[in-house]
Amino acid sequence: MLVKKLIDQGYLSKEEYILLLEQYTQEDKEQLRKRALELKEKYYGKKVYTRGLIEFTNYCKNNCFYCGIQGKNKNVERYRLSMDEILECCQIGWNLGFRTFVLQGGEDPYFTDERIVEIVKAIKGTYENCAITLSIGEKSYEAYKKFREAGADRYLLRHESANEDHYKKLHPEEMTLQNRKECLYQLKELGFETGAGFMVGSPYQTNECLADDLIFLKELQPHMVGIGPFIPHHDTIFAQQEKGSLDKTLLLISVLRIILPKINLPATTALGTLDAKGREKGIQAGANVVMPNLSPTSVRKKYELYDNKICTGDEAAECRGCLQRRIESIGCEMVSERGDSAVLRE
Ligand code: 5AD
Numbered sequence: 001m002l003v004k005k006l007i008d009q010g011y012l013s014k015e016e017y018i019l020l021l022e023q024y025t026q027e028d029k030e031q032l033r034k035r036a037l038e039l040k041e042k043y044y045g046k047k048v049y050t051r052g053l054i055e056f057t058n059y060c061k062n063n064c065f066y067c068g069i070q071g072k073n074k075n076v077e078r079y080r081l082s083m084d085e086i087l088e089c090c091q092i093g094w095n096l097g098f099r100t101f102v103l104q105g106g107e108d109p110y111f112t113d114e115r116i117v118e119i120v121k122a123i124k125g126t127y128e129n130c131a132i133t134l135s136i137g138e139k140s141y142e143a144y145k146k147f148r149e150a151g152a153d154r155y156l157l158r159h160e161s162a163n164e165d166h167y168k169k170l171h172p173e174e175m176t177l178q179n180r181k182e183c184l185y186q187l188k189e190l191g192f193e194t195g196a197g198f199m200v201g202s203p204y205q206t207n208e209c210l211a212d213d214l215i216f217l218k219e220l221q222p223h224m225v226g227i228g229p230f231i232p233h234h235d236t237i238f239a240q241q242e243k244g245s246l247d248k249t250l251l252l253i254s255v256l257r258i259i260l261p262k263i264n265l266p267a268t269t270a271l272g273t274l275d276a277k278g279r280e281k282g283i284q285a286g287a288n289v290v291m292p293n294l295s296p297t298s299v300r301k302k303y304e305l306y307d308n309k310i311c312t313g314d315e316a317a318e319c320r321g322c323l324q325r326r327i328e329s330i331g332c333e334m335v336s337e338r339g340d341s342a343v344l345r346e
């Protein structure tokens with residue numbers, strides 16, 4: 001009943017989401033998955049878009065309780081890529097066929113707004129028709145505006161939890177859900193393709209929290225949504241917590257595809273870490289994007305948000321080829337286009 005309603009209507013009420021999450025059967029999940037795949041194919045065909053991920057700094061002034069590279073963690077060897085190193089990653093990526101670069105980093109005060117602007121301009125100046133995605137946290141409206149004017153196209157800022165109490169249990173008090181949400185609305189207003197998202201199974205998360213996430217996302221109308229399972233990191237206060245469930249993450253990927261059919265929806269590295277075939281399963285549940293790592297292998301191990309993150313060893317020098325084989329193994333096609341969100345196509 002709820003499954004049919006979700007498919008027909010494209011959303012549920014908070015109470016209905018909670019019920020669905022509490023009671024779903026494998027049959028419900030399969031039905032949602034089929035519908036999600038249909039919608040994914042309607043807007044994106046068999047294509048899977050790729051983004052070259054460049055983790056350019058692991059310095060961070062924040063202390064999100066779940067995150068391995070939080071500022072307080074003294075066991076992390078910190079690094080920053082230089083402008084030349086960043087451009088070299090892009091060059092390698094461009095030659096491999098990447099047309100989107102995601103610059104992701106901690107909230108690192110060294111990278112002032114001006115330095116970010118410089119980097120964006122340098123990349124755009126070299127690779128004219130590439131897309132640049134920034135994923136560098138909460139900044140001022142003015143900063144976002146400068147990034148946009150410099151040529152940044154997209155911005156990823158997971159909201160992490162749309163439930164006030166839950167948000168507080170994951171973050172120190174300097175961080176507020178309200179500011180996070182304001183940032184997301186500002187990014188949209190500035191014309192960024194905007195991505196929000198959350199972890200599945202983060203500590204203290206209830207089905208009510210997830211219902212709040214789904215309702216918030218429907219209201220925000222983002223262009224992209226990133227979700228992945230929570231995976232504990234040994235140096236955090238959540239070291240002993242359970243990891244998120246594969247089954248529920250896949251269910252939520254399908255639900256997101258149904259409530260926001262045109263979004264770009266990645267099968268994340270965390271999903272690939274939780275299960276050897278996690279990313280393939282994510283694509284088969286409705287995801288349409290993968291983000292192979294382009295960071296120099298020498299720094300990959302240092303960008304460990306959670307334990308056992310894949311693609312950090314020497315064997316992962318060429319994530320692109322690895323992912324291409326994986327995507328082809330499930331009958332999809334990894335493509336080289338910029339891959340703008342279908343939300344923009346109306
Ligand atoms: N497990 C899974 N995902 C995590 N992230 C941070 N720490 C963890 C963890 N322990 C996610 C957050 C962040 C994104 C870059 O990585 O949701 O937004």
Ligand code: FES
Nearest residue numbers: 311316319322323
């Ligand atoms: Fe990185 Fe497979 S995608 S090793």
